[in-house]
Every structure is written in structure tokens, then in C-alpha cells.
Amino acid sequence: EPEVTQTPSHQVTQMGQEVILRCVPISNHLYFYWYRQILGQKVEFLVSFYNNEISEKSEIFDDQFSVERPDGSNFTLKIRSTKLEDSAMYFCATTIARSDPGTFGSGTRLTVV
């Protein structure tokens, strides 16, 4: 069964450093999303990406965050200057259509120290 691949699985970074989280979507999927889940809490929407541009973003997705699809395969989330409160599990999800529940990747656990 096709999978959404995320790398790295775990990243530890110092506060103020930049991090890039990577996702390889399922090849025929068109809609890409980043969500995050702070430990033990609910899953929160960050941003969606369609047709090579951001289609929606939440209040969490401020100027410190950016997304891109640099080479037509990877879908990346960059956090420019990490804060302690950015520590969370970040999930990439991709879907083929609007009503599709989506396939979630296994996540990247980001720890900011």
C-alpha cells in the first residue's frame, strides 16, 4: 500500500535554529497538508498546499513557517527560528481528492531545547 514518507523521524534542535522537515507524498496525490500534535494533545492544522501554492493556513502558521515543493516530489516544512513551543510531532498528510480522508505519514518528532 502506498505510503507517505517523512524524514527525519526525530530531530533535536536548539532554540533559534532553522529546521526543515521533509515529506514524500504519494505520487498521484494532489493535496498536501502539514499538521502538528503537541504531546498528548489534539492534532492541529498548519497549512495546506495545492497546485504548487498554499491554499489554506491556520493562525499557527505565521512568518516563521514556510512550505515548498522544491523538486516536484518532496514537500517540506521549514521553521526559521525554532521556539520551545514548536516541540511537537509534525505529520504530513496527502490526499487525492477533497473527500479523501488522506494518508498520514509516520511523523517527525521535533524537540527544541
Next chain:
Amino acid sequence: ELKVEQNPLFLSMQEGKNYTIYCNYSTTSDRLYWYRQDPGKSLESLFVLLSNGAVKQEGRLMASLDTKARLSTLHITAAVHDLSATYFCAVDRGQAGTALIFGKGTTLSVSS
């Protein structure tokens, strides 16, 4: 603002018992989703409910949707230990977009 509320947030059940998890949402939405998450793992899609009155069943789990009441239920029949996990409901943002807004999740623990 779209809100999704689940209750209960924690549920401890004995094997063989039945129970229902409730998911209320605050605005009109076309689609409702149920996911399962095991500790430290990703989210696995369980059900997609696309219309009023929709009912889906898989094994011991059955989900339903009442769009007029803005309520979905996930019913567990004769619980077994393997159902222990956290269950999330989510709705899309409707006209605002395709992204999902999740409830806080219901952590289910089934013991013998």
C-alpha cells in the same frame, strides 16, 4: 470559528461491554472523519461520513452522522483489548477549505 468537541475524553471499558463516543461540531460541514491513533504512531483513517444519516461499520466499530444535529457517534460493540487507542473525529472546514479540524480525541482503554 469551527469547533469540534468529543466526549468523553477518557474511557475505561471492560472487555465485552458496549459504549459510544460522541463528536459535536459547531458549523455546517460536508464531511466527518474518524481516525485511530496508537501511542507514538500516526493516524489511521477508520471512517468517512459524507452525508446526513450515513452509517459505516467495520468490525466492532460503527460510526454515524447526523448533520442536522451536528453530531457523529462512534459506537463500540463488545470491546476487546485491541481496540485500546485514541480515537479522533475531524471535520473539514467546508467552504473555507479542505483542511481538517480535529477534536481532542478519546483515549480508550479496554481491560479484561
